[in-house]
């Protein structure tokens with residue numbers, strides 16, 4: 001129940017967070033305008049792996065991973081890479097990451113990712129009732145495979161998921177090959193989430209949600225936002241390259257680009273990007289029946305409408321460095337290790353995961369401006385978390401009460 005609803009909202013960013021927040025606000029009869037300098041959904045929400053992963057509670061702030069980082073960085077042929085010249089700019093993030101890379105923080109992150117991941121699919125299922133998802137969404141499960149090389153990490157992941165009540169099926173090589181007969185058995189075991197959905201075209205789904213938003217009266221302004229501020233207790237101002245707009249409340253949902261605006265509001269939020277890549281093998285999507293992720297390699301394959309999408313790796317290197325050909329080569333080699341019949345790939349794409357050093361998103365009011373709400377930093381899980389973030393943020397904007405503990409997502413944890 002809301003004490004007093006809100007008269008108008010401006011949302012900056014038409015990625016999956018922005019459009020889902022917009023749609024939910026219209027359901028509450030709150031007039032909404034979304035701003036984006038690009039067409040909707042052209043950044044991280046465009047080229048991701050398309051997994052809806054409500055089970056993925058454990059993140060990368062883990063002591064076992066920290067131990068492996070130096071080895072991974074020295075090898076140019078591994079799942080993690082670094083643009084060395086960018087390190088000085090990343091120091092605040094690295095400082096907070098090291099602080100959060102211990103067992104207690106790891107379990108804290110897992111618990112509060114689980115809080116929202118657990119609600120993520122029902123929130124999307126509500127949206128799926130309202131848009132035509134024919135040829136866009138499949139529910140065939142998702143398989144993770146691994147070698148025995150990092151088996152201690154795999155055991156840890158299985159235990160944490162069990163402790164949180166996440167459903168998972170551990171598979172041996174034969175069971176994996178029964179499901180995916182074309183895979184070359186270079187792995188020793190795996191885990192199957194048979195209830196998981198995947199997108200056959202994330203951008204296609206986002207466009208459908210955006211079309212519904214427009215059909216229901218939502219507005220869209222294709223302009224770059226230069227400035228945001230709270231000008232009065234009931235007024236915020238969004239300034240674009242050509243005009244000023246006033247709303248009672250505003251939302252920053254700019255993914256990895258949000259820091260430029262939060263810095264203006266006097267908060268030093270250590271948001272960084274984990275760069276990730278995809279390539280497509282056209283016409284090869286029938287080689288597997290469902291997404292397969294090779295954990296040791298930090299990469300996965302998803303059957304999509306554009307072809308077989310090979311996607312993943314983490315590259316730390318900011319928003320401005322060019323695409324790295326070595327990363328593309330790495331992904332292509334990983335794909336061919338599992339499916340040697342693959343030939344040359346088609347398009348190459350670089351995307352920016354928005355990541356906080358404790359791997360929890362920032363969701364909630366700005367520290368100094370209560371009418372400006374943040375919704376960014378969903379890292380590897382922003383696609384999965386789009387619909388639930390829409391519900392949570394729209395409730396905050398409408399002053400509704402919630403049973404969720406939202407304090408853990410507040411940006412003040414970094415001040």
Ligand SMILES: Cc1cc2nc3c(=O)[nH]c(=O)nc-3n(C[C@H](O)[C@H](O)[C@H](O)COP(=O)(O)OP(=O)(O)OC[C@H]3O[C@@H](n4cnc5c(N)ncnc54)[C@H](O)[C@@H]3O)c2cc1C
Pocket residue numbers: 012013014015016017018035036037038039040041042043044045046047048049050051052053223224225226253254255256257258275276277278311312350351352353354375376377378379380381382383384385
């Ligand atoms: C390789 C890769 C694979 C991934 N796979 C998965 C997966 O399988 N499952 C999963 O759950 N997640 C996955 N993710 C993560 C997920 O894609 C992101 O977390 C999510 O898309 C972020 O959504 P967003 O709306 O916060 O940001 P974005 O989609 O990046 O949208 C932000 C928007 O803000 C706009 N913008 C920014 N600054 C301004 C400004 N100043 N003025 C106007 N507009 C502005 C941008 O143009 C953009 O449209 C993956 C990411 C990558 C890179």
